[in-house]
Amino acid sequence: MTKPSAVSDLLNRTRAIVETIVDGVITIDQHGLIDTVNPATEKIFGYSSEEMIGQNVSMLMPNPYRREHDGYINNYLSTGNKKIIGIGREVRGQRKDGTLFPLELAISEMFINGQRMFTGIVRDISERKETEEKLREAEHRVHEQRVKDEFIATVSHELRTPLTSIKASLEILKSNACDGVEGQADALIEIAHKNSERLLLLINDILDISKIESEKMGYRMTSIPLQEFLESAIRDNKSYGEKYQVEFTLGEVPDGIEIYADPDRMMQVMSNLMSNAAKFSPPKSKVEIYALRDGNRTRICIKDYGYGIPQEFHARIFDKFTQADSSDRRQMSGTGLGLNISKGIVEQHNGKLSFTSHQDKGSEFFIDLFDHSQGENYE
């Protein structure tokens, strides 16, 4: 049998532990009313013990937990279903001054004199959360900077490549080193000209990307009859198709459809998708343009019967400076930026650009635009 002095000693020790522990210790009864709190609880929540004892513990929680707390206890008492008891979890607490903070809460159940009681251990984790958040922000900044650095390095490389041919051609011409070699001067002029065109395309695309990313594209939105728009796209890109011996055909377009878009920018998207389709199609094949209507969505489809996009490239297709085979960029006179720009333009129309593709069967790109009359989707 424990001696009275030993009991008193044990009680003193237990009290000292509870009163000096840095975590808050709260006991509540089965009605959710606070029975005891330790000094750490007062410090964490800003209430004195007198203000808390006898009150519902939900006073320490923000809504919706505050509103629903009694329901949790009743649910446990009637079903035995433990949602939080015996399990630690992160929740939000509310201080006396109304401020919210993250806390770790562990609840255990006990019986004192036949009365069911619950003990909650609460730990204020604001500082830890703040540190974690700062770390996440720092990591994000490092990532952003790395992406930016990589982009600048790639841009520098892509600009220097045509510039190498231009500069070397002009220097050779200037030196008269090719005098007397028939046709060489003309060939060098052609190289310089072709590469200056490539440089110009690249600079224009980089400017477009910069404008899209800084949201400074400045769209002139207007209603455009879709049938006329697609007919115009086919007319405008006809000669490009002829270059690759590919015919653009216009299929079904639902009657009376209008899209709400910047006509020049949306035509830029069409030209990009149509030129890609032509470039990656075999000669004498067709590229079909048609449209579908589904609810408040208009879908413009550009379908080719070309080589298709390799599966492993699908995830990167809209990335900057990527083409399935980087040699294509040169052979097919692209910058590797067109699809990234097109996606940016379509998304800034609150639309979506997507595709399906099967190797050696062809690809189909979809521009999904939503009716401006439905509100929300447009500025």
Next chain:
Amino acid sequence: MSELKKVLYIEDEPDIRAVAEIALQQIGGLVLKCCASGPEGLESISDFDPQLILLDVMMPGMDGPTVLAHIRENTDYQHIPVVFITAKVQAAEVEDLMKLGAFAVISKPFSPMEIAGQLRDIWKDFCRA
């Protein structure tokens, strides 16, 4: 010290190959063989027997560093100095290329009037090393 005469240039850009041929062969007086890809370049080494290999970095299929790794793996070619020629010109990028085992790095755009002289200087440094 031998004189630099034979250079193998591996470069996927046809226009850059065209100007390099004039710069190195016609202006620079070197015997040059140009190849359009890494595999083509590797195949040419035994027949052409170059003193120095000028190698582009970014090429489709097999890039410059991979070509260099193949050259270094082959005991018959290990002795040939490889010079990267690249539009990747940031200090860290050049440092990385040197770490891969390149003897030197020439940046693009290059001067067609000077590039042969640059290669001869690099060759002299290589022979002295």
